[in-house]
Amino acid sequence: MTRHVTIEPVAEQACDSEPARGMDVQRVLVLATCALALLLLPFISSEYVLTLAVEVMIAGVFASGLNVLIGYTGLASAGHAMFFGLGGYGIGIGTAIYGWPLWASVPVTLVCVAAISAVVGAICTRTRGVEFLLITLAFCQMFYGAAVKLRLTNGTDGMAGIPRPDLSWLGLSADGSIVFYGYVALVAVAALLLVARIVHSPFGSVLIAIRENERRAMAMGYAVGAYKIGAFTLSGVVCALAGILQAQYTYFINPDSMSWQSSGEGILMVIIGGADAVMGPFIGAAVFVLVKQGLSLITGEYNLFFGIFFMLVVAFFRGGVVGAFRTLIGKWR
Amino acid sequence: MSALEVRNLRKAFGGLEVIANLNLSVPAGQRRAVIGPNGAGKTTLFNLITGWQPPTSGEILLHGVPLRSGRPDLVTRGGLSRSFQKNMLLDSVTVLENLRVACQAADRSRHSFLRSPASFPDVRRKARRAAEKMHLDNCLDRTVNELSYGQKRQLEVAVALCAEPKILLMDEPAAGTSPAERTNLIRLINELPADLTIVLVEHDMDVVFAICDVVTVLSYGKVLATGSKDEIQGNPEVIEAYLGKQHA
Ligand SMILES: Nc1ncnc2c1ncn2[C@@H]1O[C@H](COP(=O)(O)OP(=O)(O)OP(=O)(O)O)[C@@H](O)[C@H]1O
Ligand SMILES: [Mg+2]
Numbered sequence: 001m002t003r004h005v006t007i008e009p010v011a012e013q014a015c016d017s018e019p020a021r022g023m024d025v026q027r028v029l030v031l032a033t034c035a036l037a038l039l040l041l042p043f044i045s046s047e048y049v050l051t052l053a054v055e056v057m058i059a060g061v062f063a064s065g066l067n068v069l070i071g072y073t074g075l076a077s078a079g080h081a082m083f084f085g086l087g088g089y090g091i092g093i094g095t096a097i098y099g100w101p102l103w104a105s106v107p108v109t110l111v112c113v114a115a116i117s118a119v120v121g122a123i124c125t126r127t128r129g130v131e132f133l134l135i136t137l138a139f140c141q142m143f144y145g146a147a148v149k150l151r152l153t154n155g156t157d158g159m160a161g162i163p164r165p166d167l168s169w170l171g172l173s174a175d176g177s178i179v180f181y182g183y184v185a186l187v188a189v190a191a192l193l194l195v196a197r198i199v200h201s202p203f204g205s206v207l208i209a210i211r212e213n214e215r216r217a218m219a220m221g222y223a224v225g226a227y228k229i230g231a232f233t234l235s236g237v238v239c240a241l242a243g244i245l246q247a248q249y250t251y252f253i254n255p256d257s258m259s260w261q262s263s264g265e266g267i268l269m270v271i272i273g274g275a276d277a278v279m280g281p282f283i284g285a286a287v288f289v290l291v292k293q294g295l296s297l298i299t300g301e302y303n304l305f306f307g308i309f310f311m312l313v314v315a316f317f318r319g320g321v322v323g324a325f326r327t328l329i330g331k332w333r
Numbered sequence: 334m335s336a337l338e339v340r341n342l343r344k345a346f347g348g349l350e351v352i353a354n355l356n357l358s359v360p361a362g363q364r365r366a367v368i369g370p371n372g373a374g375k376t377t378l379f380n381l382i383t384g385w386q387p388p389t390s391g392e393i394l395l396h397g398v399p400l401r402s403g404r405p406d407l408v409t410r411g412g413l414s415r416s417f418q419k420n421m422l423l424d425s426v427t428v429l430e431n432l433r434v435a436c437q438a439a440d441r442s443r444h445s446f447l448r449s450p451a452s453f454p455d456v457r458r459k460a461r462r463a464a465e466k467m468h469l470d471n472c473l474d475r476t477v478n479e480l481s482y483g484q485k486r487q488l489e490v491a492v493a494l495c496a497e498p499k500i501l502l503m504d505e506p507a508a509g510t511s512p513a514e515r516t517n518l519i520r521l522i523n524e525l526p527a528d529l530t531i532v533l534v535e536h537d538m539d540v541v542f543a544i545c546d547v548v549t550v551l552s553y554g555k556v557l558a559t560g561s562k563d564e565i566q567g568n569p570e571v572i573e574a575y576l577g578k579q580h581a
Contacts, residue, residue, distance in 0.1 A: 202437055202453065203446035209434045212423035219383070219421065221409035221438035221496055230446075 026329075030279070038185050042178045050181045052293060056286045057188040058245045063269035063281030064195050065238025070270050071280070072199050073231040074211030075125065078133045078263050079140030082120075083236040085147060085258030086113050087243025092159040092253050093152060102163050106244060110237055117236025118229060125228040128214075140263055147255040158254025162247040174248075184245055191241055196278045198234060207231050239266075272313050274320025283321050334397050336361040336500050336530040337382065337413075342391035344377055344554070351377045352388070353554040361396075361499075364531045366541040369551030370574060375534045376418055378551070379502050383415050384408040395500065410439065414498035416489045418505045418534075422477045428488060429473040432460035435495035460495065467491035467521055483514030487521070500530040507540045519543045550574065 041053055062084055069075045090109025094100045100108070124135050147153045164174035165183060172179045198204055206227050209217040218224045247253040256262070265288065273284025291309055295302035317324035337359040344352035351374045359365045367375050380386040382393055387402040394400070395413055423431050433456055437443050442453040450456070464470045467487045477485065490506050506522070507515045515537070522531070522544055535541050541548060548565045550557040552574040558565060565571055 198446050200450075201446045201448055202442045202450050202456075203444070205430070205434050205437065205450055206443065208426065209423055212426055213421050216417075216421040216423065216492070217434075218405050219409060219415065219417075220435045220492070221406050222443065223406050 038189070042181055047177050050177050052289060054177075054181055054184050054249055056282075056289045057184050058242050058249060059265075059269060059285035059289055060282035061188050061191045061245065062239050062242035062266055063273065063285045064192060064278070065235045065242060066266045067270050067273075067278075067281040068195060068199065068207075068231055068235040068238065070267065071274075071277075072204060072207045072211060073228060074214075075128070075228065075231070076133055076267065077124075077136040077232075077235075078260065078267065079136030079138070080235065080239050080266055081258045081260070081262035082140040082143040083113055083117055083239035084243035084246070084262060084266075085143065085253070085255070086116065087240030088162065088247030088253035088257055089147065089153055089159070090240065091244055091247060092162050095163055096159060096161065097152065102165060109244065110240060113240040114233055114237050117240075118233045121229045121232025121236070125225065125232055137260060137263070140258060140260060144255055144258040144260075147258055153255075156255060158252060158256075160252050162251050162253055164248045164251070180249070184249070187241065187245060191238055192278070192282065195234075195238060199278065203227070203230065268310060272310070272320050274317075274322035274324075277322045280320055280322040287321060334361075335359055335394070336363075336396055337532065338392075338394040338397075339378075339382070340392040340394070342378075342381060342393065343389045344374075344381055344386065345389045351554050352381065355391070355551075355554060355556060357549065357556065359500075359530060359532060361530050362528050363547060364533070364545040366533045366535060366545035366548045367551055368535065368538075368541060368548060369557075373551040374554040375551055376504055377554075379415055379504055379532075379534065382502065383413065406438075409496050409498070412496075412499040413502070414493045414496040414500070415502035416493040416504060416506055418508065420485050420489055422485060422488060422492065424477045427474050427476050428464065428469055428480070429457075429460055431477065431488060431492055432463050432469075432495055433457055435492045436460045436463065439496055463491045463495050466494060466524070468517065481514075483510040483518075486510055486514070487518065490518075490522070494525075498529070500532070501525075502532045502534075504534045505536065506533070507535060507537055515540060 042050060062080075065083075066077065066080050069077050069080075087109060090112060091102065091105045094105025094108055095102055120139050124132060124139065127135055148156055153159065164180060167174050167179065167183075174180050174183055199207065206217065206222055209220070209222070210224055210227060214224055243257060246257065269284035269288045270281050271284070272287050273280030273282065292302060292306055295305050299305060313320065319326070335358045337357070339355060339357040342352050342355040343350065355378065367378065369375055377386070381388050381402075382400070384400060384402045384405045384407070392399060395408075395411060398411070401407065423434065426434075433450065436459040437450070437453070437456045440453065440456050442450075442456060445453070461470065461473070464473055467490055469484065469487055469491055472480065472484065477488065480488065486506055486509070490503060493501060493503070503522075507518055510518065519540055525531070531544070533541065533545055542562050547559065547561065549559045550565060550568075550571050557570050557574055558568045560568070
């Protein structure tokens with residue numbers, strides 16, 4: 001026993017700390033740069049840029065929620081816009097129909113979405129591969145159909161007047177673009193940190209094991225089904241959070257938020273960013289939003305050019321933008 | 334009481350009866366080999382014992398407790414672990430992480446989702462010990478993709494050992510390895526604690542006799558014979574089963 005104690009610290013250093021420390025310095029640098037950029041942006045940029053930044057962050061939260069499932073658990077969902085939409089509708093219904101304050105509507109919405117995504121997840125995760133893709137898509141279409149048909153959600157017209165947070169107690173108004181930017185940045189960073197914490201936990205390591213070899217994970221003694229439902233639920237709640245921000249950003253929610261196109265855009269962002277990394281989805285979201293903006297300024301056919309761009313990324317950047325960047329750094333060293 | 338008891342076990346895939354009224358009893362601490370020609374039903378037997386597949390009929394008792402099929406994870410947590418004939422590893426993950434996740438399954442930390450795996454050093458220590466046992470401590474930071482085939486087979490067994498089983502099933506651990514790797518593997522397996530019950534499926538008779546004292550011969554899902562090396566080698570039915578396979 002004592003022999004172990006004396007040997008192990010040495011072994012630990014020899015094996016782990018070299019690459020780990022390199023990664024840590026890199027990570028701290030990247031995070032510090034991001035934090036600085038986030039802080040400085042409102043002071044150096046135009047309102048238009050701030051608006052874009054808000055869109056990037058909201059899309060980033062959505063993509064990182066989806067990434068818990070696609071990147072970490074290896075389950076490609078084509079229906080996660082349903083949770084994005086449920087988030088927006090949740091606070092819309094809470095505030096407008098029931099007359100609850102926003103601070104009550106948000107947690108109630110998130111709890112309801114957690115319950116719904118646990119149930120949907122319990123059903124969907126019994127399948128895998130293409131079947132999983134299709135059944136999640138089917139659920140999404142079901143919610144989309146409900147949003148179109150129901151009186152509660154005001155059909156295709158959608159719900160207007162979704163409130164932003166009341167910050168008058170701070171002497172601020174969230175209607176201002178800088179204040180709203182700050183609010184979204186805070187929520188997005190908190191969501192990203194939470195997701196990062198969870199995927200780098202023992203729970204997260206089981207998700208990776210499931211992605212790598214589900215049968216082995218089971219043979220190791222994990223109740224794989226429960227872990228998959230857990231991942232699905234977490235992913236649903238994070239996507240709902242993004243949906244809440246989006247509804248507040250536009251003061252509006254309609255069934256389009258739950259369309260299969262929104263689900264597909266989420267998948268694109270995850271793939272562009274590189275499915276594996278925590279920052280990946282945010283970078284994917286940034287690339288997605290900016291390239292789409294840029295292209296739409298140049299041409300009306302931006303969807304076509306975006307398709308070409310996407311194919312180039314998939315063909316030449318294995319592991320997405322983050323993967324390509326890592327490879328580049330690896331070569332350069 | 335036997336560590337593993339199989340009674341009147343049957344398994345049919347459609348019309349094909351792969352396990353036909355099989356009885357088997359392995360006392361605790363025994364090193365038992367199960368041999369038989371290709372397609373005899375050895376892997377299927379393991380799949381039934383570990384709950385991967387439901388038997389068509391019959392009973393399986395682990396330390397006297399009837400097995401509940403359909404939940405391989407519970408079988409593992411109940412003290413029976415297996416290695417697979419075809420490697421089933423977490424391919425793009427490091428050797429250490431493969432073992433750490435395997436050890437974590439038996440630890441309370443498996444439910445934790447807000448702390449880092451680093452805050453559970455016990456699990457990591459166990460993983461390292463498992464690596465040492467299978468002589469993998471020199472490649473802990475390599476991903477499985479970067480290992481030699483022999484090392485992968487060693488890792489396959491090491492991962493199974495992480496569950497700290499009382500019964501260990503190994504499905505052809507030496508298949509496809511070099512003679513040197515094979516000798517190494519035999520030594521490593523023989524160094525395992527004496528109270529561990531082992532059931533070994535293996536085609537290589539040198540490996541079988543280097544590890545096991547009792548051999549069960551399977552043919553078409555039935556037990557042909559059970560006995561020591563000499564009893565088996567002198568058994569005419571066994572000779573015929575193997576010759577029959579060669580002629581086929
Ligand atoms: N899921 C299945 N469905 C149908 N037939 C199966 C299935 N699994 C195994 N079999 C058949 O059962 C028979 C026994 O297979 P098994 O894998 O148990 O043999 P084995 O003794 O392990 O052979 P080997 O030495 O080649 O590994 C084979 O004929 C195989 O084709
Ligand atoms: Mg087999």
